[in-house]
Amino acid sequence: MKTIFAPGCELKRSKKELVGTLESYLVKHHTCSLEKTKCCSVDTNFKDTRIITACPGCHKVYLNTNSSTVSLWEIIDNDVEYKFQNYNGKELSIHDSCMFKNDDMKNQFDIVRSLAKKMNLKIIEPEKTRNNTECCGEKYVNDLPEEEVLEKIKYRANQMPVNDVLVYCMGCYDNMKKANKNPIHLIELL
Incomplete structure (x- = not known):
């Protein structure tokens, strides 16, 4: 294969x-x-x-x-030989991807947090997280007027307890940035 x-x-x-x-x-x-x-x-x-x-x-x-x-x-x-960066307890909010709100994929929430722990990041969870996460606003782009989409983006971004936000979805990355948060994609930390 x-x-x-x-x-x-x-x-x-x-x-x-x-x-x-x-x-x-x-x-x-x-x-x-x-x-x-x-x-x-x-x-x-x-x-x-x-x-x-x-x-x-x-x-x-x-x-x-x-x-x-x-x-x-x-x-x-799962790679025991991977060399992780040490971020010395840096605090980040996390915005979970709504795409993983599915029984076949919800283990990804734990995997992302495991990686954060291995990099010595302190995750500050928003109230709505993991399988209860809300969309960052991306899913509304084709259905709502631009102003309403921006309202939804800002609403979700304002739920993040820390301005630096760990994301692993580019839609979430772009929307957190639009709402004046500091999104950090997981790929940037590895």
Whole structure:
């Protein structure tokens, strides 16, 4: 079975260098091929393929294909030789991706927190978190006027107890930034 890395379109565009570093890690330590994926919404023919994802939306899409799907976060969390940074107890809020509010994926909440703990980050949980998380506003973009979407984005962002917000979804990253929070993508900490 071949293994490929599907980081997600927006993450690939926005954090290209970091994605490249993690891709090199996966090739070296996890026999990942350098085969490139297209957008998950059009690239779904992955029979007998193990797909490593870094985007919650892509993860959800690939779970419904004939592939074996695992998150990058799970791969790194299980790698006993991975060299984690030490952030000396830095406090961060966390905004969980609403894409993982599913029985097949809710273990990702624990995995992300495990990674944070291994990096000596102190997570300050908002009231609505994990399986009770609210959308950052991304899901409303196509259905509501722009002003209403921005209101929802600000409403959710204002629920974060600390201005620095750990995210692992680029939609959440962009929306926390729009609401004047300081989003930090998990990939930036690894």
